[in-house]
Amino acid sequence: MDKAFQLSWKSIHREGDELTVEKDHVFHRNFHYNYPLIEKAEGIYLYDESGQQYMDASSGAVAVSVGHGNKEIIEAVAKQAEKVAFVHTLRFETEIQHHLSRLIASIAPDTLDTVYFTSGGAEANESAFKLARQYHIGHGKQKKTKIMSHWNSYHGNTMWTLSAGGDNNRRSLYEAELHEGTVHVLPPYRRGRPSSEGMTPEEFGEACLKEIEETIIREDPETISAFIVEPITGSQIAALVPPDNYLKGIRKLCQTYDILMIADEVMTGFGRTGEMFAVDHWQVVPDIITFAKGVSSAYLPLGGMIVSDGIVKVIKEEWDGKFAHGFTFSGHPLSLAAAKANIEYILKHDLVKKAKRQGEYLNGQLRKLAETWSFTGEVRGKGLLAGFEMVKDQMSNMAFESEFQAAEKFNALSLKNGAVLYPGQGQVKGEKFDHILLGPPLTITTQEIDKLITILEQNCSEFSELIKSTV
Ligand SMILES: Cc1ncc(COP(=O)(O)O)c(C=O)c1O
Numbered sequence: 001m002d003k004a005f006q007l008s009w010k011s012i013h014r015e016g017d018e019l020t021v022e023k024d025h026v027f028h029r030n031f032h033y034n035y036p037l038i039e040k041a042e043g044i045y046l047y048d049e050s051g052q053q054y055m056d057a058s059s060g061a062v063a064v065s066v067g068h069g070n071k072e073i074i075e076a077v078a079k080q081a082e083k084v085a086f087v088h089t090l091r092f093e094t095e096i097q098h099h100l101s102r103l104i105a106s107i108a109p110d111t112l113d114t115v116y117f118t119s120g121g122a123e124a125n126e127s128a129f130k131l132a133r134q135y136h137i138g139h140g141k142q143k144k145t146k147i148m149s150h151w152n153s154y155h156g157n158t159m160w161t162l163s164a165g166g167d168n169n170r171r172s173l174y175e176a177e178l179h180e181g182t183v184h185v186l187p188p189y190r191r192g193r194p195s196s197e198g199m200t201p202e203e204f205g206e207a208c209l210k211e212i213e214e215t216i217i218r219e220d221p222e223t224i225s226a227f228i229v230e231p232i233t234g235s236q237i238a239a240l241v242p243p244d245n246y247l248k249g250i251r252k253l254c255q256t257y258d259i260l261m262i263a264d265e266v267m268t269g270f271g272r273t274g275e276m277f278a279v280d281h282w283q284v285v286p287d288i289i290t291f292a293k294g295v296s297s298a299y300l301p302l303g304g305m306i307v308s309d310g311i312v313k314v315i316k317e318e319w320d321g322k323f324a325h326g327f328t329f330s331g332h333p334l335s336l337a338a339a340k341a342n343i344e345y346i347l348k349h350d351l352v353k354k355a356k357r358q359g360e361y362l363n364g365q366l367r368k369l370a371e372t373w374s375f376t377g378e379v380r381g382k383g384l385l386a387g388f389e390m391v392k393d394q395m396s397n398m399a400f401e402s403e404f405q406a407a408e409k410f411n412a413l414s415l416k417n418g419a420v421l422y423p424g425q426g427q428v429k430g431e432k433f434d435h436i437l438l439g440p441p442l443t444i445t446t447q448e449i450d451k452l453i454t455i456l457e458q459n460c461s462e463f464s465e466l467i468k469s470t471v
Helices: 071-083 095-107 121-138 159-164 168-174 201-219 246-256 278-282 309-318 333-348 351-372 406-417 446-470
Strands: 004-006 013-015 038-042 045-048 053-056 112-118 146-150 182-185 224-229 260-264 288-291 303-308 376-382 385-390 422-428 431-438
Touching (some): 095 112, 146 201, 201 246, 224 246, 385 406, 406 422
Parallel strands (some): 224 260
Antiparallel strands (some): 112 303, 288 303, 385 431
16 A cells, blocks of 8 residues: 555545544534544543543543443453444344343342343433333323423433423424423422422422322323433432432332333443442332443443333233334444443442442532532532532522533633533523532542542632632
């Protein structure tokens, strides 16, 4: 081959082994954002082309649970690629499909025994909505079509999952296209609910459940197919942990009204919150758990659902065994190999317990930090899913003006200082509020948490100056 050659079409140039990087051909999420070019990722760190180190304190989008550069996962994928890289699950099965399904079923709660694979979280949730529909038709409940969910939840960016989600920032552009058959209730979140003042967590949980039951009755239980819940809210209300009676209450309501309970564990699954699944904190067994992200630590795209025996029985007996659904990449062997090695790594290194222990330390340090600064509001979380709100001042708990983009500004300072956070802006009753989500790899050490806190202190100090200069 010529030492230097030029591909003859368009403007891609190659000199020897070097591909000249031309930066004009990527349809970026934001054409006006200056993305650092990451050249290397190792452990909990990313390195850009200039050599700048960033602590990945959000594990990508809370996905890279075992950290970057994990040799066991890389080797497992290579080995699987040599054996069989792809077959279509419409016609064939692979050993890895069985191995991983058995492994996931063995760590899932109680009667959740059968695993369906997709390529990501939105596909997983959309699959669950379809499965719920087929289940209900299968046992004679044709009218059950609606999906219930929370405002301020996130379930994905396809139209049905966007409709079920409660992120007004993302929904607003598509108001006309959103599914009508989605019903939203308020999350167990005290902001925007003055009546909750003075209530104990238990009383608050009861009050929220009462609202949910009223909504179910108003909508007609015979029309509701499934209730999808993030057990601990991720990107929309950073790390909101519900009152202890809340998820159990939802489980009971779903049973009473023959509604399937879907726990969206896309962000929380596989140890992130200090239990294998977040529902395990409350011993709640939903009908379906959906997952993605941490299942493969994002080494390759994978999502899916873990389905209860009762639903599988209906598909087997009433539908001739057929689920009317599927994707080309469902059960892609390489993704499954990555996931199997990833989960084995999590188990072998006891990362679920570690997430719990390190999470308690991180949360304690965040609380101390929040005492120092007036703009750090409530600190929340479980395990290594942690978050804090950004408020004008702690006394009033008032949100920053949304145009100020407090969380984005805070994250920009953080990037400069060497840590990647997960900034967000939620919305309750029209009021937008900023928050920061943290979800470092479950492998993070105590010293690394201390380093993260030092960076956050620096961010806070600079953010405080920024507020002073903009008031
Ligand atoms: C709770 C939850 N559900 C669903 C999704 C969508 O997953 P994906 O981006 O893989 O489609 C996300 C992604 O952030 C999530 O956090």
